[in-house]
Amino acid sequence: MIDVKHVSVTLSDKKILQDISFQIPQGRILMVLGENGSGKTTLIKSMLQQLPYTGDILYQHQHISHMQEKERAKIFSYVPQIKELAMDMRVEDCIVAGCSRHLSIFEVPSNAQYEQVNALMEKFHLTHIKGKRLDEISGGELQMVYVARAFLQNACVMIMDEPCTYLDFKRQHMFLQETRRLCKEGKTIVLTIHDPNLALQYGDEIILLHKGKLKAHLKKETNDMEKECLRYYNELYGNHFTMSNMIEKGFLIWKE
Numbered sequence: 001m002i003d004v005k006h007v008s009v010t011l012s013d014k015k016i017l018q019d020i021s022f023q024i025p026q027g028r029i030l031m032v033l034g035e036n037g038s039g040k041t042t043l044i045k046s047m048l049q050q051l052p053y054t055g056d057i058l059y060q061h062q063h064i065s066h067m068q069e070k071e072r073a074k075i076f077s078y079v080p081q082i083k084e085l086a087m088d089m090r091v092e093d094c095i096v097a098g099c100s101r102h103l104s105i106f107e108v109p110s111n112a113q114y115e116q117v118n119a120l121m122e123k124f125h126l127t128h129i130k131g132k133r134l135d136e137i138s139g140g141e142l143q144m145v146y147v148a149r150a151f152l153q154n155a156c157v158m159i160m161d162e163p164c165t166y167l168d169f170k171r172q173h174m175f176l177q178e179t180r181r182l183c184k185e186g187k188t189i190v191l192t193i194h195d196p197n198l199a200l201q202y203g204d205e206i207i208l209l210h211k212g213k214l215k216a217h218l219k220k221e222t223n224d225m226e227k228e229c230l231r232y233y234n235e236l237y238g239n240h241f242t243m244s245n246m247i248e249k250g251f252l253i254w255k256e
């Protein structure tokens with residue numbers, strides 16, 4: 001379980017997050033929603049100890065801030081926003097770096113690990129970019145390369161910052177189906193996303209940030225997530241939304 005307790009972040013004298021508290025049980029997908037600048041990235045970077053914060057963030061009742069870097073790498077894998085991704089390496093080398101925590105400093109990845117890379121590249125339909133450098137592939141492909149790398153890392157908690165942004169419609173669903181499968185194996189997934197429909201379809205829980213504050217925490221079991229999400233969106237962003245079953249328009253949905 002991850003326990004975020006009264007977390008606040010101030011950067012350059014600006015309050016970015018204010019008194020955020022929530023828990024995520026193991027084996028759940030938490031979707032983090034909120035408009036641009038609401039604090040989603042700041043929240044996940046705080047969880048990853050990449051930003052200074054006040055309050056407490058615990059994993060299985062242990063303070064994450066007290067853990068060694070290596071211990072944290074066993075617990076968390078991270079897919080940053082695409083704007084932060086390094087370019088100067090080959091696709092396979094980028095993915096195989098996901099298992100670097102299993103290697104000692106002088107060790108190079110084994111053939112078996114490269115086989116795992118090949119399997120992941122097949123799973124995510126990336127075989128056509130094998131051998132290419134990261135600056136020779138598309139934005140969506142780059143995003144999937146980093147997702148594959150995080151999958152290879154096999155950490156207990158996967159934290160991903162807008163992993164769907166550059167993915168086409170099919171790949172968004174394919175990827176989210178994979179994350180759901182990982183959850184069934186006991187992994188915990190935290191991901192920021194802008195599409196409330198994807199969050200509703202795949203999330204076990206949703207938190208909604210607004211101006212650095214936690215506006216809502218919805219759970220599949222205890223909330224009518226669709227209706228409450230609609231209510232919050234209308235409250236926050238003006239009365240612009242309705243549910244698809246309330247209007248006579250067709251739209252594409254993913255058949256499971």
Ligand SMILES: Nc1ncnc2c1ncn2[C@@H]1O[C@H](COP(=O)(O)OP(=O)(O)OP(=O)(O)O)[C@@H](O)[C@H]1O
Binds near residue numbers: 012043
């Ligand atoms: N180092 C910094 N110093 C000052 N302000 C910052 C810093 N980093 C981020 N901010 C501000 O904090 C706010 C929250 O940023 P954050 O990146 O967490 O938002 P977000 O919800 O992830 O946005 P988006 O959906 O656009 O990615 C923004 O107003 C941003 O300008």
